[in-house]
Amino acid sequence: MEETVNAYWGCWNTNKSESLKCILADDFKRFANGKLEASNQEELIALVDNWHTTIPDFKTDLQNLVIHDNQAFYRWVSTGTFIGRTGVGRSTSIYGFAILTFDDEGKISKHESYYDSMSLFRSQGNGKTPSP
Numbered sequence: 001m002e003e004t005v006n007a008y009w010g011c012w013n014t015n016k017s018e019s020l021k022c023i024l025a026d027d028f029k030r031f032a033n034g035k036l037e038a039s040n041q042e043e044l045i046a047l048v049d050n051w052h053t054t055i056p057d058f059k060t061d062l063q064n065l066v067i068h069d070n071q072a073f074y075r076w077v078s079t080g081t082f083i084g085r086t087g088v089g090r091s092t093s094i095y096g097f098a099i100l101t102f103d104d105e106g107k108i109s110k111h112e113s114y115y116d117s118m119s120l121f122r123s124q125g126n127g128k129t130p131s132p
Contacts, residue, residue, distance in 0.1 A: 001102055005065065005072045008100070008108060013059050017048040025109035032113050055080035072100040
């Protein structure tokens with residue numbers, strides 16, 4: 001499973017999204033902060049492509065990977081230069097936690113990711129950081 005986890009993020013990091021198909025289950029789903037974000041392989045591929053459009057140098061590093069039964073748990077940090085619609089070009093870092101669930105064939109059937117989406121928003125000069 002560790003090899004599949006690394007292959008999964010290798011596809012995200014290099015934007016070789018079509019390569020995801022061989023490691024994802026047919027009924028794959030991705031959730032972000034509890035909300036369904038991709039309900040199949042094609043929607044995930046579109047999502048990965050979108051991340052690389054708005055953050056061309058997008059990269060995620062995994063930390064503290066633990067595999068138990070049919071799941072992988074890890075912390076992650078994603079970095080890159082956000083160009084978005086405005087082409088501002090500001091660096092960003094987002095920290096999170098994820099759970100990958102594998103089916104009986106060893107393919108990823110579910111990706112649950114949890115993170116502070118406000119950190120991306122604020123890193124682009126939007127909103128105010130509350131005073132301590």
